Amino acid sequence: MEGRPPGGTLRERVKDEALHRKVCTVQAQCDRRRPVRAKCAMTAATPSLPIDSIIVGERHRRDLGDIDGLAASIAEVGLLQPIAVTFDGHLIAGARRLRAVELLGWKTIPCTPIPLNLGQIVRGEFAENTCRKDFTPSEAVAIKRALEPKEKAAAKVRMVAAHASPEKFSEQAKGNALDKVATVTGVHRTTLAKAEAIVDAAEAEPEKFGKLKEDMDRTGRVHGPYQRLQNAKQAEQIRAEPPPLPGNGPYRGGFIDIPWAYEPNDENVAQRGVLPYSTLSIEQACALNVGQILHADAALGIWVTNFILLHGLHLKLMCAWGLHPKALVTWPKEQFGHGHWARGQTEHFIIAVRGKPTISLGDHTTLLKPPFHLVRKGAHSAKPVEAYEWLESYCPAPRYADLFSRYRHNDRWDCHGDEAPPHPLDIPPCLRRAAP
Secondary structure (H helix, E strand, O other): OOOOOOOOOOHHHHHHHHHHHHHHHHHHHHOOOOOOOEEEEEEEEEEEEEEOOOOOOOOOOOOOOOHHHHHHHHHOOOOOOEEEOOOEEEEEEEEHHHHHHOOOOOOEEEEEEEEOOOOHHHHHHHHHHHHOOOOOOOHHHHHHHHHHHHHHHHHHHHHHHHOOOOOHHHOOOOOOHHHHHHHHOOHHHHHHHHHHHHHHHHHHHHHHHHHHHHHHHHHHOOOHHHHHHHHHHHHHHOOOOOOOOOOOOOHHHHHEOEEEEEOOHHHOOHOOOOOOOOOOOHHHHHHHHHHHHHHEEEEEEEEEEEHHHHHHHHHHHHHHOOOOEEEEEEEEOOOOOOOOOOOOOOOEEEEEEEEEOOOOOOOOEEEOOOOEOOOOOOOOOOEEEHHHHHHHHOOOOOEEEEEEOOOOOOOOEEEEOOOOOOOOOOOHHHHHHOOO
């Protein structure tokens, strides 16, 4: 007896729940008299149905995923969970398991009858696939660590057997040990390797990388935390690099504060006394050979005013320097200044890059947060200390460049400009300003 009497269907022979329970009792008694089949991990009391009698119907999960891997797992450890069907043989949950055992050539499959009608099958399918808890990535890593030594030992045995009798070596017995471990955990071997790298780092340095493991397990996503781990490791290597020669580079990061002619009347001779320094036109700024002191993979913070930003003049500059804009950070000032249509109370710096610089993205936002500590407070073009701290934590480098500078943030900053703090090396001619 395989879950239904011969000569009729469940729909014809099982009319109600009471009768079905009686059928299951008889089935269990028959199964107890037979030895447990090696291909199935169910208990002897689990009823079975012929596979060709199960009515699959309309399913809402279209992608069944890696059925071959599931079939290999079932062939090795058995079917650990029966499929769920209605009393009249309609499939509720277990389409992947059903397809896998079909590939293995099974004729019957263990099942659990559920008292649902056809209108409730969709709810059953949804509950089966949503109200369960998958392994977290770190739990999958723990399973991998436990199984991997055994699988590698079994792989050596399989290799010897394959050479001895290749014609008797089944397809299910073949396969890489890591692939078999990944099949058991339900995680692709590449993703599993990334998850293990995060777990290794968190175990070695919990204060530094423990949050990555927590984020991975909380979200179930591995790639994002893994990328952050890789960036953190690259940042450590970059900061440990021999620093570039002061004044010459190549620099992986820095700031440039162009003396912009940022209002329309700045070029008016009658207005030259307004600014205490000489300005540069867009053409003069584009002619600066900034690229000669930048690393092939560099990020540069370019200070821009609202006028420059509004008219897109910075784009021509970055094009001339071979840089690409990536982010805009705004500095809200305590006091407003000059303006043409509105008095400016904000200034910005654009993160522009060339190559593929390493970025340590943490809690960096597009807004510099107060309180602000101005360098050379009261002087022209004074910038906040927080901007330098922002860039140091964002773009790792052994040394930074500050072009057209009037302040040295710390000994890792090389200052260039005719108002810069004294420097042991000459200022590159391309970065000098003419006298006002």
